[in-house]
Amino acid sequence: MVTIFKDTAYLSQQAAELFVQAAQEAVQKNGRFTVALTGGSSPKQLYQLLAQAPYKEQVPWQQTYIFWGDERWVPLTDERSNAKMAKELLLDKVPVPQEQIYPMWDEMEPEKYAQKYEQILKDHFQDQSPAFDLILLGMGDDGHTASLFPGTEVLQEKSSWVQAYYLAPQSMYRITLTAPLINQAKRVLFMTFGDGKAQALHEVLEGERNPEQYPSQLINPLNGSLYWYVDDKAASRLEKFK
Numbered sequence: 001m002v003t004i005f006k007d008t009a010y011l012s013q014q015a016a017e018l019f020v021q022a023a024q025e026a027v028q029k030n031g032r033f034t035v036a037l038t039g040g041s042s043p044k045q046l047y048q049l050l051a052q053a054p055y056k057e058q059v060p061w062q063q064t065y066i067f068w069g070d071e072r073w074v075p076l077t078d079e080r081s082n083a084k085m086a087k088e089l090l091l092d093k094v095p096v097p098q099e100q101i102y103p104m105w106d107e108m109e110p111e112k113y114a115q116k117y118e119q120i121l122k123d124h125f126q127d128q129s130p131a132f133d134l135i136l137l138g139m140g141d142d143g144h145t146a147s148l149f150p151g152t153e154v155l156q157e158k159s160s161w162v163q164a165y166y167l168a169p170q171s172m173y174r175i176t177l178t179a180p181l182i183n184q185a186k187r188v189l190f191m192t193f194g195d196g197k198a199q200a201l202h203e204v205l206e207g208e209r210n211p212e213q214y215p216s217q218l219i220n221p222l223n224g225s226l227y228w229y230v231d232d233k234a235a236s237r238l239e240k241f242k
């Protein structure tokens, strides 16, 4: 489902509503809410809203488990860290138990940590299917999402849940949930704003299938719902969805 918003404040408000709904439903059904956060600029307003009334009081934080969709492989004190941003804008301001927060970082080799993170997820989901209640995603101007970048090997991944790899153009390691795992989610929400994303958004939603170039095309939950919340700038090249 694609929803086009005139302003990003309203878009983020609707994203906060969806977050609350997903959290309340999950807790009512299964006693806990499992969410993967995203990094980048797109979720910042959402995180600020969730840390304030009325949303702060509506989310069952004590039953919430926080994971990440991806991370730049930098310490948690580094300005580029997706976890640092979420911590400062949201997690330090809400009563989510510390032991239920799983940042994607440790003092070890990234590939080893990817295996460890996968095990953490296996322990969390145990014998249930690894279906996040909600995964938040952004999309870069190049069509990447999470750390699924154009032309990278991780796009071919069919079985593992978490992968880390060196992203040469950025001279850094990245760690990411893989598309097969993301696609198990009950809800996936992309938030995408700005002119810079218009071409990629058009290609992802309306272009020929080419996930090697536009990895966001890989995201299509098997049994869940896919939401695209976009602003009118990002939507400016869409034809079918207007």
Ligand SMILES: O=C1O[C@H](COP(=O)(O)O)[C@@H](O)[C@H](O)[C@H]1O
Pocket: 038, 039, 040, 041, 042, 043, 070, 071, 072, 082, 137, 138, 139, 140, 141, 144, 145, 146, 147
């Ligand atoms: O590097 C990243 O970029 C994407 C997109 O970021 P945005 O600034 O365009 O919202 C983000 O979704 C991802 O988590 C992050 O690692």
